[in-house]
Amino acid sequence: MNKPWSEKLHDVSEEVHRALQKLQQIEEETGLTIEQVKDINRRMSIGEAKARRAKKEMVEANLRLVISIAKKYTNRGLQFLDLIQEGNIGLMKAVDKFEYRRGYKFSTYATWWIRQAITRSIADQARTIRIPVHMIETINKLNRISRQMLQEMGREPTPEELAERMLMPEDKIRKVLKIAKEPISMETPIGDDEDSHLGDFIEDTTLELPLDSATTESLRAATHDVLAGLTAREAKVLRMRFGIDMNTDHTLEEVGKQFDVTRERIRQIEAKALRKLRHPSRSEVLRSFLDD
Incomplete structure (x- = not known):
């Protein structure tokens, strides 16, 4: 049965009243x-549209760079068009992350991202030769959830915690973790004719590019500045836990022995220090160095 007009009018009046309250x-x-809020919103929309057009033009202007790089990775297990597609993904990421104020040449910066996208795709292709598809899916899911839990807890989750979140037996989680960490042999045959190997086209990471070197030095200085805002104990705990300025990281138990306290106490100190680092005044200093 339809509402009478008086009731409908009453409903509309209430909606208008709520909208006016919201505006107030x-x-x-x-x-x-x-009116000022509407004007700001309009200008923001115009700015976002201009930014999207500029990014689109920047990507289109560098498509030839993608093609020239993709040509170097043909006959490695992926079709040429697939290589270009992966390279385009890397190019778009480079456009999103590029900061012209740092004085870097865009083509140099973009080349790294394009190569990374292509070589990662080829490495994934090589890995699927050895690992079943269902296991690849499980590994991807585990990695995704692990990253989420790292953000939530400020530390890497244990196999037990992952098992609880993923509703899987802990022994299976440990098995998946082991498989995910297994290195791919550099002698893995790649390509239809198997006349080349994975090691032939994986970038030599022992050679640091000038751009990477400058970024690393800037990150090191920024990290020192951020840690300087913590207490001496908190800073040392984080340095030991994450291997900052050290050859390796340390377990909670190892750090506890250094300070002559329990591992739980070290966990508390670490958690408190990480909470401090998440404050915008500190986290913004390091945010520009993130890749993802």
Whole structure:
């Protein structure tokens, strides 16, 4: 049965009243009039549209760079068009992350991202030769959940914690972790004729590019500045736990022995220090160095 017009009008009146209250709340919280808020929103929309067009033009202007790099990786197990597609993904990531104020040449910066996208795809192709598809899916899911839990807890989850989150037996989690960490042989045959090997086209990571060297040095200095804002104990705990300025990282138990306290106490100190680092005044210093 349809509502009478009086009831419908009452419903509409209530909606209008709620909308007016919301507008009044926005004005009070921002200190701006609705017209000013609308103007800011309009200008933001225009700016975002211009940014999207600029990114699109930048990608299109560098498509030849992708093709020239992709040509060097033909006959490695992926079709040429697939190589270009992967390279384009790397190019788009480079456009998103490029900061012209640092004075780097874009083509040099983009080349690294394009190569990384292509070689990673080829490495994934090589890995599927040895690992069943269902296991690849499980590994990908485990990696994704592990990253989520790292963000939530500020540390890597244990196999037991992963098992609980993924609703899987702990022994299976340990098996998947072991498989995921198994190195791919550099002698793995690649290509239809198997006349080349994975090691032939994986970039030599022992050679640091000038751009990478400058970024590493900047990151080191920024890390030191951020840690300087912690107590001496908190800073040393993080240095030992994450291997900062050290050859390796250390377990909670190892750090506990260094300070003559329990591993649980070290966990508490670490958690407190990480909470401090998440404060915008500190986290923003390091955010520009993130890859993902």
